[in-house]
Amino acid sequence: MSEFDAAIRLTDGTAELTDGWVIGEAVNGGVLMSLATKAASDALDAAGSHADPVAFSTTFLAAAQPGPAHVETQILRTGRSFSTAEVTISQGGTPCVRHTATFADLDANAEPVHLQEAPPELPDPELCVPASRGGFAEKIRLLDRLDMRIDPATVGWAIGQPAHDGEMRAWIRFADGREPDVLSLPFFLDALPPVTFTFGALGWAPTIAFSGHVRSRPEPGWLRMRITTRNVIGGLFEEDAVIWDSRDHVVAQSRQLAGVRMPSAPVPS
């Protein structure tokens, strides 16, 4: 079993969160989003309904720590085209994550393609900057599970030359060779460093609310991502992410609201 499948495994409504997926002291929110999506998918599948996520939204209520987590699933609707379930992940009776996800049959909702955002031009992975632990990223153990290659044009922040443009681009895949699928896309959508790194704000950017769409089933191989922000206001910013698969299809997109401590004086608007 791959590291990721072990991380989102559920046994009798309990998941065992390990310290292999932490960022600092907390378990990565993306893993929790994929775990919650899997719980909802399993419940709907067992009810004979759709099992492919198409839209989800997640509110982060408290940081999750390594250890057991209770995962409770409630089916809100089963329909002909769409079905919805809600998942709460708790630890010690405290809810950490509230997650609502809507499911459909992606094979019936991936064609035809009328309009699709083109993937960004990226140097080949071997010409990009691998993200690995060490230095300020030492506590991001999650990076050991990933093969992430950041476009050199968007990684100036790592050498003290932030571009201040609110955009980062990267190749990404699991380090152990597990191929991407629809259940891993919620995780990948939040796997890059916060886009506020491009402003030189190299701190943790806690997610307040996250919403994502799965648009197509990914093909095996590298994923490409672009994350952007256009509004950093009063210590909050939105981060938009898009993921393309190896055949250039948009497979997922997301938007989150997160908090940031900006390092410098504001730019007058």
Add this chain to the structure above:
Amino acid sequence: MSEFDAAIRLTDGTAELTDGWVIGEAVNGGVLMSLATKAASDALDAAGSHADPVAFSTTFLAAAQPGPAHVETQILRTGRSFSTAEVTISQGGTPCVRHTATFADLDANAEPVHLQEAPPELPDPELCVPASRGGFAEKIRLLDRLDMRIDPATVGWAIGQPAHDGEMRAWIRFADGREPDVLSLPFFLDALPPVTFTFGALGWAPTIAFSGHVRSRPEPGWLRMRITTRNVIGGLFEEDAVIWDSRDHVVAQSRQLAGVRMPSAPVPS
């Protein structure tokens, strides 16, 4: 009391949905989002917590009809900086809307402005195209409550010349002079015609999931909006919206996943 305040009024957990806010046979989803946000805000305010929405997500489970609706609110967390509540709007025991909203003190989260999207250039309102009932819009009674002026450059679809570019821009305000506030922004975010009209797809585009951020408290006066889509895949599209107030500040943004029947053959990707 303004028409909008009457529409989102709650008495002992019951709202009276009127036929003044319908699109076709169903009550507009935006009104339901503002109603749910108000219910959550009231509950948190009564609990002595934050009352300004900063992020919300809404899943539409069933169409709501004019008539009484039951509105149930559960506080999920009250915190120092952020508080979250969940709201379910039901009719006849059937849940229509599930809505999760996170609140803060917007006055503490609206300054400083480090980065902000500039508003689109729009002709003055009197040079734009007023959206009113009549023709195919006859059943959109909602339009009687709004003063909406669409940029002529983005309204070719109304005269059989869709631009096929996935962008619409407009001025918007309430017809009865009620000024915009944070509770009306969820409504405004979904008030324009679907952006898929720009592809000549002039049908209803049912929202599956909607998420929005309130970024700043709007000043009185006209709001400006831009809605866009970049991906229309397999009968589903995302619609992104941004709203600016009269002092050019971004006050809200949103993304929804909705369904569409496209009229023509797909463009090969």
